[in-house]
Amino acid sequence: MFSLTSTIDSSSIFSPRTAELLLRTGKPKISTPGILTCTSRGIVPHLSNDNVKRTRAIRWVHVSFESFLEHSPPIPTLLQPQHGDKPRLNSFLGLDENDYLLSMSLRDPSDGREMPANTNTYVTANCIRGVRRVTPHDWQEYVRSLKPDIAFSLSDIPFTPPSYSQKRITKSIERSALWLQGLLGALSASSPMLFVQMAGGASIPARKAFSDSLLEVVHGKDADAIHPMKSLDEGVAGYVFDLVPLRLALAPDESICTLLQASLRPLPRTKPRLVTSACGPHEMLRLIRDVGVDLFDTQWAQRAADVGVALDFGFPVAIAGGQQQLHDLGYNLYDDKYRRDFTSLGIGCTCPSCSPYSIPADEIIRHSSIDAPSTTLAGAHQPYTKAYLHHLLHTHEMSAHTLLVMHNMTVMERFFEGVRDVIGGAGGSKDDFVMHVSKFIETYAEDDSESNSNPEGNVLAAARKAWREVELLRGKGRLSREAEKTNQANEMLVKEMDEKGAEGGVLD
């Protein structure tokens, strides 16, 4: 259940608030504002499961189902339940149901690529073998079979080129409501909690209309389908806002906050509000301050680890103010200035990169009865250094990203701990949060490179560029690129020799 524990301004439905989400006893309790971890093909990128377990910041894992569509029926749905009624998705991914909360959506919320149009009967989704059509009925079956803790309902969010006509937007909200109703009817009481992806695009009236349709009392045959619920909203446990399609549809002078508020205004304030693909702590803080958002996925922080950035920021800001230049949100470890930097990624950080070897010695695998336990080891608990990470990045070693993901996830979790502490009013006035948000925005340079308003201007942009350079130099396809270069050089040489020969037989 989702229980609000504190609200800064109880007269506003968009007030920043703290809460706890506990699905049932024994499941991990999620404190909000808080985070969920993104996956690719069902796995947290760069982390084998033993490292997922080492990263205590990972509690809620979100799975995009579409990568499994390359087989029909999708492979995880074929898994035979082994121990009682153990959820298939947990078993397949190797994540214990008592340690992890799993949510599942059809599409990858961070994927904004153009897609063929959805219709009344299906949505289009991406897998490695191309585009697949998924009907609302298919989705009901997948959800029923895999039993994630939380399922996102199927919504009709267009990924055709904008802008969208009035008619298209109307279709979108009608279909989304209809498919939600179908899913509610198909699921029994003990099945996954449903979060609904809020439709309506960049149109304020359409967003409001969609919310209204959730609250409408359903009549006739439709009412029988969802009995004993009276409205769709009764069956909805949370509201989801995907920012990627919103950014695509948004006019330059419009604000995402206004759109989210338009959706939430008619709805009860007691349900969690989840945002996907927020671009860093600045955007997250604004969404908490202005909309009262509760949950964010960490796509941005995980992507930073992909491109060699170790995040380093906190909330409330601990750096002394009054400085001219804005601070970076982290370190671009590709930068040559870290070649000899033997400091850790973050002072006091508890992640497996900054505080390694937290595993008790008796959990180390022994290969024979006479293997000695490692008791008297020098260099215990030494953090990995920026210089080491710099080396791993430039030598194209995968371990760099493993260490960075574990670190960045931990930085995000600690950041949200700080947010919760301030909102919860641990020793301060209620205006504290707004003040601290302003201070954060004044202290740290925002990562606005994704929005193209400032494509080169910060540490993440520089890291993305350096990542591409090393990838081209050493990554996949390097051998064929090198062979091509050698061929070109040879051709040049032959051509040169031919020309010289023609000029008078220098080579003879």
Next chain:
Amino acid sequence: MEFTPIAKCSVTNARVARMVLAHAETTLPTFMPVATQAAIKGLTAEQVESLGVTLILNNTYHLSLRPGVDILKEAGGAHKFEGWRHNMLTDSGGFQLVSLSKFTTITEEGALFSSPFDGEPTMLTPEESISIQHAIGADIIMQLDDVGNLLQGPRVQEAMERSIRWLDRCIQHHESSGNKDKQNLFAIVQGGLDPNLRDECLDAMLERKDRVAGYAIGGLSGGEEKDVFWKIIKQCADKLPEDRPRYAMGIGFAEDLLVCVALGIDMADCVFPTRTARFGVALTHTGPLNLRLTKHAKDFNPIDKACPCPTCRDGTSRAFINHIITHETAAAHALTIHNIIISAHFLLDTLEIVVYPEWCVNALRSVGVDLLENMDVPVVPGGGAKWEYSDAA
């Protein structure tokens, strides 16, 4: 170094020993995973430690290019640089010069190669190799040898003889450096596939026994016939002293490990288990599984139910690995963990291997084991393990 043989097999020449080095203790026999560029591909040092690995290999050639000797010195050595708390061995850098550089020339002074950075001619002498290994700070360091893997004809003898002369220069340089109490120098027995040359090399290197901490057998694993391979290993292992560790360089296939241990080898290294993992191959006691193949897509069994590695213990299915392998680096990590554990076990509970190649049967007969006695196991002719190349196989 403290090297204490603990037990010897009553039938074969296999033995168990304890080796105490500057950083930690290692039980032998052991398989050393390779951390070419200061990391086992994709894993963290903590993860490697959790697998019970106590001795890893770093490559001198790679580390001297990146991060470079200066940075390693500033960091306080490779152990500190990469956060590794147990033992480490470095090679001499010579093998990579021959295998990776097209322009290496061997002279009596050392190996002349063109620098990969600026193309300038650069000389790696035995003294320079030892100096670099001092900067890296591994617990076991290797002499620079004139690598014989790719040689034929009179060059084999020349390389063997030069390796002895270079050993003397390495010993000299190592002893005068003051690092002798922390780092242990191993000699490398060369001599190609010729038993007479091997004998000559063994004799010369045994004369220097008091000044070397252990012996490696080099020049093998270059695609030679298995029946030649095991005979050379046996010849060397038989002659090498009981009170020195014996290290077979570049050995990593399951049957090779099994045979080497039975013949009295204590240590082996190979990139094979970790490299093959990145190509989607999981090693098992019944042969390699190519998990990229569609035939594993619906197989919900773990790779090996009895395997103690985190991947198998979690019940990670072959189907799930099939779904992520070659797409997600974490799939390679999951298989790397598994293959390291399995390789360690090939050295210890080798009798669980179910299919024996004929050459293994012959090799083990030489040390008094008849694999086929009282056992109904299939024997396959030729090189060994059957590989899954396609779904049809």
